[in-house]
Amino acid sequence: MNWNDKKVLVTGGASFIGSHLSEQLVRLGAKVRVAENFSSGERKHLENIDCETLEGDLLDPSFCDQATIGVEVVFHLAADHGGRGYIDSHPVECSTNMILDGQVFRHAHKNGAEKIIFASSGCVYPTSAQMDVTKEVFLHEDMVTPPYEADDLYGWAKLMAELSLKAYHQQKGVHTASCRYFTVYGPRCTENHAVMAMIARGYLKLDPFEVWGDGEQIRNWTYVDDIVSGTIAAAENIQDGTSINLGTMERIKVKDCAHQVIDTLNPGATIKLLTDKPTGPLNRVASNALAEELLDWTPRTNFAEGLQKTIDWYVESKTTEQARSDLTRKLVGR
Numbered sequence: 001m002n003w004n005d006k007k008v009l010v011t012g013g014a015s016f017i018g019s020h021l022s023e024q025l026v027r028l029g030a031k032v033r034v035a036e037n038f039s040s041g042e043r044k045h046l047e048n049i050d051c052e053t054l055e056g057d058l059l060d061p062s063f064c065d066q067a068t069i070g071v072e073v074v075f076h077l078a079a080d081h082g083g084r085g086y087i088d089s090h091p092v093e094c095s096t097n098m099i100l101d102g103q104v105f106r107h108a109h110k111n112g113a114e115k116i117i118f119a120s121s122g123c124v125y126p127t128s129a130q131m132d133v134t135k136e137v138f139l140h141e142d143m144v145t146p147p148y149e150a151d152d153l154y155g156w157a158k159l160m161a162e163l164s165l166k167a168y169h170q171q172k173g174v175h176t177a178s179c180r181y182f183t184v185y186g187p188r189c190t191e192n193h194a195v196m197a198m199i200a201r202g203y204l205k206l207d208p209f210e211v212w213g214d215g216e217q218i219r220n221w222t223y224v225d226d227i228v229s230g231t232i233a234a235a236e237n238i239q240d241g242t243s244i245n246l247g248t249m250e251r252i253k254v255k256d257c258a259h260q261v262i263d264t265l266n267p268g269a270t271i272k273l274l275t276d277k278p279t280g281p282l283n284r285v286a287s288n289a290l291a292e293e294l295l296d297w298t299p300r301t302n303f304a305e306g307l308q309k310t311i312d313w314y315v316e317s318k319t320t321e322q323a324r325s326d327l328t329r330k331l332v333g334r
């Protein structure tokens with residue numbers, strides 16, 4: 001696909017992932033419009049991106065209509081979303097994503113968008129398949145099948161959006177794709193995600209160093225640049241509503257991530273396990289075989305390298321006062 005002068009809308013474009021995606025689309029020559037209510041997105045993320053910014057709430061039909069007029073491709077990333085602490089304690093807020101997604105798709109279609117790409121999540125996978133840490137499970141796309149078993153209302157909303165986009169393709173001929181992001185991290189990510197909370201604790205030299213759960217949980221943290229390249233590749237290669245994993249196949253235990261952070265930022269700190277805190281599924285790692293086949297995509301940044309880049313960014317961009325206040329606020333917030 002030639003992105004030069006392509007009229008693109010990125011909903012939630014001031015978010016962590018949305019801002020990296022907008023930046024890359026501008027680099028490729030696209031004319032990017034961002035639609036944002038700045039509920040968790042940050043203005044400073046857009047400061048150096050040459051894009052049009054529309055401020056408003058996409059739950060408001062008239063704003064949603066305005067945002068989708070005159071665009072050819074929609075990347076829909078806006079969502080009421082946070083880390084595990086937020087998802088578990090804010091099911092009502094997460095349920096509003098069903099309204100938000102439906103409305104964005106409806107207006108995008110009405111206004112003639114050719115293509116809609118959706119930021120889905122590993123949370124659409126059956127939680128029961130992700131609870132045994134002794135198994136080497138790789139979640140592959142066709143495991144999301146009736147009767148379905150998504151992770152909390154946040155995951156159900158993502159699943160409903162994926163199914164809606166398949167229907168938009170089948171019934172209305174719109175080109176659609178859903179990208180299932182797996183625990184993304186990198187510069188601009190906030191402390192409501194585990195890896196960033198750990199970096200904040202290390203930076204603040206907190207000892208004991210608190211870890212949620214028993215530390216045996218397994219994740220495939222995926223660096224944001226890889227998520228951006230995969231999302232753009234999905235836009236270029238998928239038309240029929242196919243959902244695709246974007247996640248590494250590297251299996252990292254939470255306690256091993258904690259040790260890497262401690263070794264870098266606060267050597268000698270003692271880990272304190274908080275086993276009463278929410279952890280989500282215990283063993284969540286993607287298969288990226290389908291992404292390799294359909295998009296010729298594999299992640300390029302391994303965890304050790306991505307973690308170091310993220311730590312460097314964090315230390316350079318925040319004072320300890322900011323880190324302390326952000327950590328307190330973000331653990332169960334957005």
Ligand SMILES: NC(=O)c1ccc[n+]([C@@H]2O[C@H](COP(=O)([O-])OP(=O)(O)OC[C@H]3O[C@@H](n4cnc5c(N)ncnc54)[C@H](O)[C@@H]3O)[C@@H](O)[C@H]2O)c1
Pocket residue numbers: 011012013014015016017018035036037038039040041042056057058059076077078079080081082100119120121122180181182183184185193
């Ligand atoms: N970060 C991850 O690990 C991860 C994993 C899977 C999926 N995702 C999805 O990727 C997308 C981006 O997530 P993120 O982590 O970068 O940050 P995020 O969750 O903060 O991004 C959501 C963005 O949408 C905006 N927004 C929310 N409601 C809105 C509304 N009603 N109108 C207009 N704007 C609104 C927010 O201000 C924010 O900028 C989200 O859809 C999220 O569900 C993220």
